[in-house]
Amino acid sequence: MRRRNPLLVLGIIPLVLIAALTIVGIWYTPYNPSQMRVRERFQPPSSEHWFGTDQYGRDLFSRIMQGGRTTLAVGLVAVTVGLAIGTALGAVSGYYGQQWDEVLMRIADGLYAFPAFLLALLAVTIVGPGRGTVLTAIAVANVPIFMRVARANFVQLRNTTYIEAARAIGASDLRIAVQHMLPNTVTPLLVQASASFAASVLAEASLSYLGVGIQPPLASWGRMLREAQSFAGLAPWTVVFPGLALALTILGLNLLGDGIQERRSEGGIAQSRHE
């Protein structure tokens, strides 16, 4: 019997809520998120406008639904790319060791030493601000992190008896790595993925808040906070709700990561392999 895992549940609830709102927002929002209604500017939250309206009279709830799309998509893609490339390189590094390991991990260390935030700002200097720039910079920053996690696990598994057995019956390198070693690396990678997802969402929001990330007309929670800051005294709801959406997303992702971690330490490796 498996014990209930409160962290996992607590993490999934806000994530499902925000993901659902965001996905519904692709087809339906209560109001057109970019339509300006000057006469309805700075409306406080009401039954008509749940989260109120902004300085152009745009419905905040609809804008948060739309902004979530950009924020979550950038985070998701940046983590997936970082996970795929980082795991592949880390696996090669950990599986073959020696000069592969030496060269690949040197590069990873170099990337790691370069502060990711400065890397993103360098990218903005060259190609200008925008969604692609931010996405690429965050993805690149994620690669060495996953490389380290994958490498550490592959090094650990390399000398276990079951891998030795697989090698003895003549399994190919690729088969051993993908069929036998990768499944045992999934949990630590997932834990890292949810932590990195949270970090990527925060990074995108910070860059967009600074004005070097997502540019209008695209909506993003960070950008919304940037535009709302000067009206915070007049219309506090314009800064409260986008920030709340951001905080709930990050909270959910962190709790999810903690939950997966806890489940692993309770169930042990054997259980996670057979799920």
Place this chain on the structure above:
Amino acid sequence: MRYAAGKVVSFAATLFIISLITFTALQVLPGDPALLILGTEGDPEAVEALRNRLGLDDPVPIRYGRWMLGLLQGDMGESLRYNMSASELILRALPISLMLAGAAVGLSLCAALPLGVLCATFRGRSIDLFGLTFAQFGMAIPSFWLGILLIQVFAVRLHLAPPGGYEGITSLVLPAVALALPRAAILTRMVRASMLDVLHQDYVRTARSKGVSLWAVVFKHALRNAGINIFTVAGIHLTQLLAGTIVIEQVFALPGLGQLLLPAVLQRDLPLVQGLVMIGASLILMANLGFDFILAALDPRIRFD
């Protein structure tokens, strides 16, 4: 000694690699930096003038050498936007950023050390639950959002602090709090985890069973050993402190490094961007080097490994 020398060499090597990446990214990848700054539709005469000003007619290795030589002498070239020495601009902004970052580190340590120790000592009790909840929320709340809210409450409504700009040390209180919260949250978890590791060791049980009081064990035996762990992980988080400082300076309109860097990035003020990236990276690396030395002083195992 060999340990220290090794660390200094790797510090210099990392800085050299960072300088290469920065220089390549800004001066080699875009082709012609003058066109990058002025745009391809720029007036040919203006482009030519800028090329002369930046010394772009020399080959790339010479340009890199000249930049490096200047850097070593504290000369980063002239900012294109302000028409004055980039080093001077940076030197003027640096103290504010350093004070802000330092205050945030101090604050987060003051909150996280006692809280983390309490959580670990009373694991599973209500104080532990409180500490863990605080940590989760602290990590989830973006510091720039917290900053905006703090300005509204304490500056605009209650008039307890200036709402922005730098008018003296009181201007740093709210920004430091906003910057410290996420650090304190992560640090609390680190302190708690390290303490839990140590509290399960045999020597702690031995000390307790021979009658040493709980707090004597916690402070004399456990915290000392956990401290090594905490210091090791804390170094890694310095990088995020830099990013956080830049963002928070924007929230509170503080004239620090961030206020120089952002316009420089958007207007492609290459000498200033290059200088700021180097300063930011070397600050992080220097702090990490400092951490390594402190660790080696605390733990002889590291020195003789």
